[in-house]
Amino acid sequence: MGRLDNKVAVVTGGAKGLGQAIAELFAKEGAIVIAADMGELTYQANNVFGYHLNVTDVAGVQTFFDEIVKKFGKIDILVNNAGITRDAMTRKMTDDQWNQVIDVNLKGVFNMTRLIGPLMESNGYGSIINISSVVGVFGNIGQANYAATKAGVIGLTMTWAKEFARKGANVRVNAIAPGYIMTDILKTVPQDLLDGFAKMTMLGRLGQPEEIATSALFLASTESSYITGQTLNVNGGMRL
Ligand SMILES: NC(=O)c1ccc[n+]([C@@H]2O[C@H](COP(=O)([O-])OP(=O)(O)OC[C@H]3O[C@@H](n4cnc5c(N)ncnc54)[C@H](O)[C@@H]3O)[C@@H](O)[C@H]2O)c1
Numbered sequence: 001m002g003r004l005d006n007k008v009a010v011v012t013g014g015a016k017g018l019g020q021a022i023a024e025l026f027a028k029e030g031a032i033v034i035a036a037d038m039g040e041l042t043y044q045a046n047n048v049f050g051y052h053l054n055v056t057d058v059a060g061v062q063t064f065f066d067e068i069v070k071k072f073g074k075i076d077i078l079v080n081n082a083g084i085t086r087d088a089m090t091r092k093m094t095d096d097q098w099n100q101v102i103d104v105n106l107k108g109v110f111n112m113t114r115l116i117g118p119l120m121e122s123n124g125y126g127s128i129i130n131i132s133s134v135v136g137v138f139g140n141i142g143q144a145n146y147a148a149t150k151a152g153v154i155g156l157t158m159t160w161a162k163e164f165a166r167k168g169a170n171v172r173v174n175a176i177a178p179g180y181i182m183t184d185i186l187k188t189v190p191q192d193l194l195d196g197f198a199k200m201t202m203l204g205r206l207g208q209p210e211e212i213a214t215s216a217l218f219l220a221s222t223e224s225s226y227i228t229g230q231t232l233n234v235n236g237g238m239r240l
Contacts, residue, residue: 001030002028002029002030002031003029003030003217003221003222003223004026004029004030004031004077004217004220004221005029005030005031006030007026007030007031007032007076007077007220008031008032008034008068008072008073008074008075008076008077009023009026009031009032009033009034009075009076009077009078009079009220010033010034010036010068010075010077010078010079010112010116011023011026011033011034011035011036011079011081012036012037012053012055012079012080012081012082012108012112013036013037013055013081013082013083014033014034014035014036014037014041014048014050014079014081015035015037015038015039015040015041015042015050016037016039016041016042016043016183016184017183017184017185017209018081018131018178018181018183018209018212018213019035019037019079019081019082020035020041020042020043020209021209021210021212021213022079022081022212022213022216022217023035023045023048024043024045024048024213025210025213025214025216025217026077026213026216026217026220027045027046027047027048028045029217029221031047031076031077031220032047032049032072033047033048033049034049034051034068035048035049035050035051036051036053036055036064036082037050037051037052037053037082038052038053038054038082040052051064051068055082055104055108055109055111055112056103056104056107056108056111057111058111061111061112061115062115065115065116065119069119074119074123075116075119075120075126076120076125076126076127077126077127077128077129077220078112078113078116078117078120078126078127078128078129079128079129079131079216079220080108080109080112080113080128080129080130080131080153081131082104082105082108083104083105083131083133083149083185084100084101084104084105084185085101085143085146085185085188086098086100086101086145086146087142087143087146087188088142089141089142090144093144093145097145098144098145101145101146101148101149102145102148102149105146105149105150105152105153106148106149106152106153106156109130109153109156110156113128113156113160116128117160117163117164117171117173118164120164120169120171121163121164121165121166121167121169121171122169123169124168124169124170124171125169125170125171126164126169126170126171126172127171127172127173127174127219127220127221127224128157128160128164128171128172128173128174129173129174129175129176129216129219129220130153130154130156130157130173130174130175130176131153131175131176131178131212132150132151132153132154132157132175132176132177132178132231133146133147133150133177133178134177134178134179134180134233134235134238135147135150136149136150136151136152136153136154136177137150137151137154137177137231137233138239150177153175154175154177154231157173157174157175157229157230157231158229160173161173161174161228161229162229165228172219172224172225172227172228173228173229174219174224174227174228174229174230174231174232175230175231175232176212176215176216176219176231176232176234177231177232177233177234177235178207178212178234178235179197179201179206179207179233179234179235179236179238180194180197180198180206180207180235180238181206181207181208181209181211181212182206182207182208182209183209194206197238200238200239201235201236201237201238202236202237202238203236203237204236205236206236207234207235207236211234212234215232215234219232
């Protein structure tokens, strides 16, 4: 018996990094997982199916939604995980840097959830998990665009927790705010900064993708059946 038996899960940005760890763990726990990503899947796992999707493409998201619902009949779990960084100090940040990050990290989350949330509401069941960041909770130098989106995702989480449960549906919406986790997104961050971030945690180290996946599994499963509208900080006890 898996904790997600008979569940259909969509994980955006599921081709690698945190999305991969989440997709693999959900599938291991019995879910059928659709890893929706702009890139190709970088791994193979039973019951994880890649789908080429850009979450900023409104028409593409609609087609994805129609196809998945036709094929599987429902979506029980949505993990809004796709995200990018385009870092610069505010005085140097270009319109492109600002717009790209808002488009993927905030509008992309909205594009997915405005279709899948109401489906869950009418099915009477669902769990939505939005991947925020420690940067959305505390802010960070050089990441005004990213911080705005990750704080925005926390606002969306609380709003959707209210909206989709309004008619008595068992739809829960929570966020995870990871600290610094070893994935490609940190490739551009200099090692001395990463060492500094590790020192800012109570545990004295950066996180591993699997440590976010286990939190996502908890929020996706009925083990968290009375938790909604919350942000789970998974950051080794970090203060920025
Ligand atoms: N790694 C960290 O330290 C960390 C910390 C806090 C929050 N996060 C968040 O976790 C999420 C996953 O990050 P990661 O570290 O795994 O990054 P990653 O760069 O390893 O993976 C991100 C994935 O998202 C996909 N993606 C990007 N834009 C997309 C789009 N428009 N449509 C569909 N897919 C798209 C990429 O192709 C990639 O597969 C992001 O939202 C990130 O902001 C990461």
